[in-house]
Amino acid sequence: MIRVRDLHYRYSDSGPILRGLDFTQAAGESVALLGANGSGKTTFALHLNGILQCQQGEIEVCGIRLQPETLEEVRRKVGFVFQSAENQLFLPTVLEDAMFGLLNQGVPAAQARSLALAILETMHLAEYADRNPFHLSAGEKRRAALAGVLLMEPELLILDEPTTFLDPHGIRELAVMLNRQPISKLIVTHDARFALQTTTRAVFFDKGRILAEGPTPEIIDRFDWL
Numbered sequence: 001m002i003r004v005r006d007l008h009y010r011y012s013d014s015g016p017i018l019r020g021l022d023f024t025q026a027a028g029e030s031v032a033l034l035g036a037n038g039s040g041k042t043t044f045a046l047h048l049n050g051i052l053q054c055q056q057g058e059i060e061v062c063g064i065r066l067q068p069e070t071l072e073e074v075r076r077k078v079g080f081v082f083q084s085a086e087n088q089l090f091l092p093t094v095l096e097d098a099m100f101g102l103l104n105q106g107v108p109a110a111q112a113r114s115l116a117l118a119i120l121e122t123m124h125l126a127e128y129a130d131r132n133p134f135h136l137s138a139g140e141k142r143r144a145a146l147a148g149v150l151l152m153e154p155e156l157l158i159l160d161e162p163t164t165f166l167d168p169h170g171i172r173e174l175a176v177m178l179n180r181q182p183i184s185k186l187i188v189t190h191d192a193r194f195a196l197q198t199t200t201r202a203v204f205f206d207k208g209r210i211l212a213e214g215p216t217p218e219i220i221d222r223f224d225w226l
Ligand SMILES: Nc1ncnc2c1ncn2[C@@H]1O[C@H](COP(=O)(O)OP(=O)(O)OP(=O)(O)O)[C@@H](O)[C@H]1O
Pocket: 011, 012, 013, 014, 017, 035, 036, 037, 038, 039, 040, 041, 042, 043, 044, 083
């Protein structure tokens, strides 16, 4: 599902941020990315749908080598919920936002509407369908962004800090919902409990390198990350 070889990256005004990353994820696998603030998790994740361009190294996602010509194809297969998920909402209502991707894919409006309403229902956002997404609470915005991404039925789901702003019940429900999706998931999180509930393998980032990887409970235990 993901194959990354010797990935290096630096921002225009930074020193080296990713320093020779190798990473593989099998189809159907759920992997947690753990590590300190600033260790490069988001920078790495943003490479996987080409938001950041590979400067050195190689990336293959869903069997496709990532390069400018394949970007669109890869993005159709990869669902991404950003660390600042509110930036993903941009239409006047929650419902329109949820429908946007489906309409873009050519799904007829009536069908897109009923699919979007159904997912808003499962995200406990049905009553907000006609509200302005900018007026939602932080946790509601995150659930709205997730709804839009899940509707696209991606082959790979990348979630950057999905539990931020969610209350304990919201976190638990998100874990249950993710576990029901039989697709590959890459979950960047500081929430070790959530990682334990949703992933089998964890990768521990340190200063732009992968310091260790293994079964999620072992990695959490080894780095005292709970
Ligand atoms: N746009 C940018 N320009 C310059 N430097 C950046 C930029 N984005 C991130 N960085 C730097 O890159 C490093 C890695 O950041 P990144 O966001 O990937 O870390 P992270 O592991 O996701 O951290 P967190 O747990 O806080 O989300 C940090 O030192 C950060 O300051």
